[in-house]
Amino acid sequence: MPRRTPRTAPDRQRTPRRFPKFLGAASxxxxxxxxxxxxxxxxxxxxxxxxxxxxxxxxxxxxxxxxxxxxxxxxxxxxxxxxxxxxxxxxxxxxxxxxxxxxxxxxxxxxxxxxxxxxxxxxxxxxxxxxxxxxxxxxxxxxxxxxxxxxxxxxxxxxxxxxxxxxxxxxxxxxxxxxxxxxxxxxxxxxxxxxxxxxxxxxxxxxxxxxxxxxxxxxxxxxxxxxxxxxxxxxxxxxxxxxxxxxxxxxxxxxxxxxxxxxxxxxxxxxxxxxxxxxxxxxxxxxxxxxxxxxLFGSGGGGEVNNAISLLAAQSKYGVTEGTKVWESFRERNDPEAVLTVHNGESFPYASKPDTAQGEALPDAGSVTQEPLVYDRTGSAGTATATSASATAAATTLTSAKRGMSNALVVSGKYTASGHPIAVFGPQTGYFAPQLLMLQEIQGPGLSARGASFAGLSMYVELGRGQDYSWSATTSGQDIIDTYAVELCQDDYHYLYHGTCTAMDKVERTNSWKPTTADGTAAGSYRMQVYRTKYGPVEYRATVGGKKVAYTTLRSSYMHEADSIIGFQMLNDPDYVKSPQTFQSAVQHINYTFNWFYADSSHTAYYNSGDNPVRAAGVDAEFPIWAQAAYEWQNWDPTTNTASYTPPSAHPNSIDQDYYISWNNKQAKDYTTAPWGDGSVHRGNLLEDRVKKLVAAGGVTRSSLTKAMADAALADLRAEDVLPKLLRVINSSTVTDTTAAAAVTKLSDWVTAGAKRKETSAGSKAYANADAIRILDAWWPLLVKAEFQPGLGTDLYTAFSNNLPIDESPSAAHGPTGAHAGSSFQYGWWSYVDKDIRAVLGESVQGGLSQKYCGGGTLSACRDALISTLKTAAGLTAAQVYPGDDQCSAGDQWCADSIVQRTLGGIKHGKITWQNRPTYQQVVEYTSHR
Known part of the structure; x- marks a missing residue:
């Protein structure tokens, strides 16, 4: 009989005793x-x-x-x-x-x-x-x-x-x-x-x-x-x-x-x-x-159709010239204030904005529809032409791993107490039961490693250590996906390829299932259907200049899922990886979009992997382009989906920089990443500020670097980097409203205390500064809307929100990561608020927004908007801010933030206190080398 595990940190009191939704009941x-x-x-x-x-x-x-x-x-x-x-x-x-x-x-x-x-x-x-x-x-x-x-x-x-x-x-x-x-x-x-x-x-x-x-x-x-x-x-x-x-x-x-x-x-x-x-x-x-x-983890890019929709909304609001400036200021594709992993000033241009864009295929306003995936549904709720909302929501937690994960802190031996490099790093792959990753040590001819591998792909260690070196990765998100507009001919299922009307390839899956009692799902079936072209699968339909088109999605790793096995084989080979240079050579064979970090007893290194396609001159990677030979990737072969790729030297890379940090932030100067939000405030700043301070003091140890990571893991990015500026606006005059004044005091005290979402004591399941945390959680979406929607207008504000969510706090079930997922504060409007508030305060802003938004740009009107929304937020109860879900009662703030191991099998685990850190994590400091 299995022994009972002692009750330690995980909370068992509210663990529901029922089967996972996909499991039938046992007789x-x-x-x-x-x-x-x-x-x-x-x-x-x-x-x-x-x-x-x-x-x-x-x-x-x-x-x-x-x-x-x-x-x-x-x-x-x-x-x-x-x-x-x-x-x-x-x-x-x-x-x-x-x-x-x-x-x-x-x-x-x-x-x-x-x-x-x-x-x-x-x-x-x-x-x-x-x-x-x-x-x-x-x-x-x-x-x-x-x-x-x-x-x-x-x-x-x-x-x-x-x-x-x-x-x-x-x-x-x-x-x-x-x-x-x-x-x-x-x-x-x-x-x-x-x-x-x-x-x-x-x-x-x-x-x-x-x-x-x-x-x-x-x-x-x-x-x-x-x-x-x-x-x-x-x-x-x-x-x-x-x-x-x-x-x-x-x-x-x-x-x-x-x-x-x-x-x-x-x-x-x-x-x-x-x-x-x-x-x-x-x-x-x-x-x-x-x-x-x-x-999930290695396919940066896409989103060109949504980019086009928001650009058109901006141009509709402001006109083509001014609307494009507004769009570019929110896109922040090369923001000078963005935190960088390679911070020595070296430039690595990629996916840059062309002087004059060529081949753009922007949709006619209002013409875009998503290509249906699901058909012939029986025995289940939903429509015959679209994925059901419940199914999509249920997948959010797992698929959100693509959106936010992984960090790294690596310090050169020059700045450590021992003289040896130190690294604290790992991937943030989400919290599941069982976990997607598994640990192992593997020792044999040509193999010597210990660490984590994805289940079912563990013939090699994928993240871990060798005999005298360790390595890890974070998702980089640079753009290896492009959207092509294929012009339709004959009917909706034929398209022009190099002037010839060509049939799309239809691929189908039919799924049926028996009834189960555990989740109430009746017997049913449905069919999934995808149309494929030489330019990839069809994702949207639209018209461009009145012509009917299908928008397809082509990524460089499409049809090349197996290629990266060679790089992982090299990482496990002690006869291959012996130095930072050979490490970089190994990860160059990985075609997924990752930031790779390395540490041995004397050296550190960094390399950004991925098959970055060489685009045709003038192509803007941000928007859909015509599926024509002139705008294809250079030397692209549709039969094998191969092309010319940027050389290793053009990828952000470095050896023995004073320190490296990464939390899915911008890699290097002039290197355009696909996600929105790489601006003046990014969660990477939480690591940058702490590690930079440690390095300046010198004598870094494993414990001090781990402390820096753990401290950042409890920080509320909004409170640490944006709230002080909001309070400066509010405090520019005496706050006479008693409700607002009380809220300001609580928020100020929280900032002074360190702006952490931290328990009063271990296991208390209650936060210090709980009222301040509740107020900010309620205030942030209200203040962002009040700050930007009047100037942008409802349509453009909504379009920009579709490009970049407003908020991603730990309890924000509506955010891109979903509830109880751990990973927080990667995607949100913190940089926009920061730049706009600093401009209203009259401070210098590099790469600022194209205009001032808060209060129409005047300090007094901005202050009024902030105080008004703050009063509303302060009046909301905990039950209103944290409405409860299948894991938590309404008003339970700690529980709303808590991390849940999402069941992918039959075993359930208790909740743990929120912390924003890698799922698998290493702390390493090598004492010698072969």
Missing amino acids: ICALIAALLSPLTQAAAADNTTALAANDYCGGQCSDILPPGQNGNATLAQILLNQAFGIQPDHAEDQLGPYSNLASGAATLTDAKINDFFNDASFGVASDQVASTTAPGGRTDVTIVRDKKTGVPHITGTTRYGTEYGAGYAAAQDRLWLMDVFRHVGRGQLTSFAGGAPSNQGLEQEFWRNAPYTEADLQTQIDNAIANNGARGQQALADANAYIDGINAYIDASDSGRYFPGEYVLTGHKDSITNAGTIDHFKITDLVALASVIGS
């Missing part, structure tokens, strides 16, 4: 059979010390990945968790230490780091070995799991055996999740796991962006292998061995009846007779998985 017979049958896998334990490769970190490498390593649970374990909150071993044991850093960082020392992180040294001490397994009975690989975390340490004497062990360990820890996502990538989740709105939303969101056929998936594998010589062949061999390991575990768990219980709850297996099957994995499944991960 009474199945429940009895599950509880009485021997469904747990026995693992032989001994005291053999795990074989470890050379480790140059000197015990100073640490990491953490909540909620826990174990992401599989038998039916019995799921039912016990649902009924009594009992956690399987290692399902939640990293959640408490992770959460506790919020209160523990203030007294953090180097000696206490592993109170909040795991020791990430290679190997397992003999007295810490929990189990040793020879997967599949093989003699060339062992999987050793440690007692504290249950992380698999895979050691092989052959390359095949090593990768076989990696696959086996992945299935041990994430089989159900891997199965879910191979179906998501194919647009077939509902047929696999049921027709709940969450499942429909997931498959629709991802399949629209990557509507691949089985032949497409295989072609991507063939091309990736063929184009990479010996490394390509090795990648294929590694992938096949990895799949063999996965399938060996499927067979073993099936015969031993310890497979994940979700297979019973979704009708794939019978708990009594064991009838039913778990399909073996095949190599194309890995590409389907990669397409989901690439869409």
Whole structure:
């Protein structure tokens, strides 16, 4: 029987005891059979010390990945968790230490780091070995799991055996999740796991962006292998061995009846007779998985149609010339006040605004409609021509990971106490149960690494450490996606390609599901349909100058989801990565849009990856362009979707800069990123200000850099960087209204106290300065609207809000990240408010807005607008500001902010206090080098 995990930081009191929405209810017979049958896998334990490769970190490498390593649970374990909150071993044991850093960082020392992180040294001490397994009975690989975390340490004497062990360990820890996502990538989740709105939303969101056929998936594998010589062949061999390991575990768990219980709850297996099957994995499944991960984290760009709509709204309001100036000022595509990762002044021009735009295909006003995706729906709410709102909302939390994640703080040894570089970094991949990432150590011929990998893609460590170096990534978001206007001919499903009327390619998925009682979903089905062109899938329809067009979306990584495997193979190869230069060379083989960071005992490095297409002269990447040869990517081949790409030297890169910070901010001078909002106030400033101060003082330590990260993780960006200026406007005259004056006092006191969203004490579930936090949460959307809507007008204000949401506070369920998601303050109008208020105050503003908006530009009228909205905000109750949801009662401020591990399987976890930091995170300082 699984042991009960002690109640630590996670809050269990309000954890709902019900099945995940996609799970069917187990019958009474199945429940009895599950509880009485021997469904747990026995693992032989001994005291053999795990074989470890050379480790140059000197015990100073640490990491953490909540909620826990174990992401599989038998039916019995799921039912016990649902009924009594009992956690399987290692399902939640990293959640408490992770959460506790919020209160523990203030007294953090180097000696206490592993109170909040795991020791990430290679190997397992003999007295810490929990189990040793020879997967599949093989003699060339062992999987050793440690007692504290249950992380698999895979050691092989052959390359095949090593990768076989990696696959086996992945299935041990994430089989159900891997199965879910191979179906998501194919647009077939509902047929696999049921027709709940969450499942429909997931498959629709991802399949629209990557509507691949089985032949497409295989072609991507063939091309990736063929184009990479010996490394390509090795990648294929590694992938096949990895799949063999996965399938060996499927067979073993099936015969031993310890497979994940979700297979019973979704009708794939019978708990009594064991009838039913778990399909073996095949190599194309890995590409389907990669397409989901690439869409989430590594595909910057797009949005050209929305950009065009807001530009037209600006031109309609102000005229073409002035409207374009207004639009450009809000776009901030190269803002001189933006915080930069490469801050030494070096310029890396990319996607710059052309002097005279060529080939633009702006839609006629009011003509744009989104291409339908869903048809022939039965047995479920929704229309036959559009994705249901509930399905879309249910997918928000997962897909929002693309919008906000990951940070890095890296300091050169010149400024540290030891003289060795220090890094605190990791990806913010969202909070899920089980987590999308999994930890592992892998040691074998040509492989030596420990860290995190996406479940189902863990033949290599993707973020972590080697023998004498560590690496990590943040999403960079530079534009590798363009929108083309293909002129229609003959009918709505033919288009002109180089003067020839060409039929679109229609790809379909039909999904059907049986009724379940857990989520109330009736039996039903629907069909998804995507039309593809040589310029990518159709996303919108419109007219341009009266001509009917389809707007298509083409990204450079489309049909190339498998290519990045070579870069990850290199990162795991101790014979390849030996220096910052070889590190940069490795990540150049990754075609997704990431910022990569590196640290060893002497050097630091940074490189921005991605296949950045070389656009035709005069093309403005911000807007749709005509699908004509003159405006295509240079040397573009539609058959393979390959083109000329900017050379590595043109990508932002650096070695041994004094420090690096990244929180999805602008990479370098003149490097245009796709997202809006890279202006004077960005959450990257929270890191920049703290790390710059540490570096100026010198003597940086692992604990001081971790403290800087943790302090930024509790900061309210609006309160720290914008609120003081708002208060200066209000306090430019004596505040006579008693309600407003009381609110000003509370807000001022909060700013003086540090502007944190921090508990009064560890575990109190109540914020210090709670009233001030409530007031600002209520005030921000009101003040932004009062500041800008009168000048912009309703239509343009709405259009700009569609380009960039107004707010992304932790409790803002309406924001791009959704509720309880952790990641906050990446997208919002803080820079606009900052620049406008400074202009009204008469201060110098670089790259300011084209006009003053607050109060029409006068200080007194601006002050009146701020006070009026502040009074309204102060009068709102906590229940009005935090209305409650399926997790929280109305008015519960702490709960509204809290982080929830969203269920993707049968096990649930408690809420933890809000903190804005990476999900997987490393703290590293190497003492020596090979």
